[in-house]
Amino acid sequence: MDTKNKATDDDKGPKLALIKHKILILLVLFAAVGIGMSLTLFLSNKKSQHIIEEKQSLIKEQLKEINDKQKRVEEIQTAISKSLKLTNELKTVFRQGRASYVADDGVVFWFEPRLLMDMNYEEAVLFCETRWSTVAIFRDEIEYEGIIKLIQDEYTPHGLLLVDAWIGLTLNTTTVKVTPTGSFTQWHSAGPTVSNIGDKGLSAVYLLVSSGQFGMGMLNQRPDENCFTVICQI
Known part of the structure; x- marks a missing residue:
């Protein structure tokens, strides 16, 4: 009887070891999958962040271009205003002592x-x-x-x-x-x-x-x- 029980215990040893080994493999696989998913998510987030930064940079450039154009328009308007003022002054001067209509x-x-x-x-x-x-x-x-x-x-x-x-x-x-x-x-x-x-x-x-x-x-x-x-x- 004891011999039979001993044989049974001896059979369980390798089976438990195999189960533990499989469990370990599964844990390693789960860990690898988790790491892979995390890495993928990280890379995806990093790529998205890069795209966002590029778009933000493009928006800044466009805003700068708009501001520069607005500034040029204001400078032109100022120059036109000064020119009109000068022209009116010249007209006033020329009318003095001259026949004019x-x-x-x-x-x-x-x-x-x-x-x-x-x-x-x-x-x-x-x-x-x-x-x-x-x-x-x-x-x-x-x-x-x-x-x-x-x-x-x-x-x-x-x-x-x-x-x-x-x-x-x-x-x-x-x-x-x-x-x-x-x-x-x-x-x-x-x-x-x-x-x-x-x-x-x-x-x-x-x-x-x-x-x-x-x-x-x-x-x-x-x-x-x-x-x-x-x-x-x-």
Whole structure:
């Protein structure tokens, strides 16, 4: 009987050892799986964190770019404001001692009454440019009529019956089209002078003003011919 029990105990020993070994293996596997999952989760979190940091960095760059653009816009607006202020100051200065007409939008048309007919078109352009102005271009009949009256008021006291003044239009004598396109024109009854052979020499346009109500309007001639004065605008 004892021998039989002993044999049974001897059989249990290896079985228990095997079970323990299997349990150990399972524990190791569970531990490995846990570590693997933890590592995967860690790497995943780290990758997500990296993506988040990249997006945050991109957002910061975009915000900086927006702020820089806003700053540039403000600088441009400031420069425009200063330019407009300077322009208005110049307009005020030029109106002092000069014959001038102010349009509704603030454009100032002006000229200096000259009693000698000695200014060609090139000299007229230079005259305006050196005074921060350009040769005038009328945009509508109101401006045209305003300049007519201004010239009459300035020159009539000097006894001049006819006065001519350069303006900023040029004429194609073949097509009878003026530049700039869309500018206001009021031709004299004797004009414009056209040419079938494309004579570009008569391209310069001037304004002829009389002391009365008739004989006024725009005419064209060679730019090397002379007028009394030039109408400038600023």
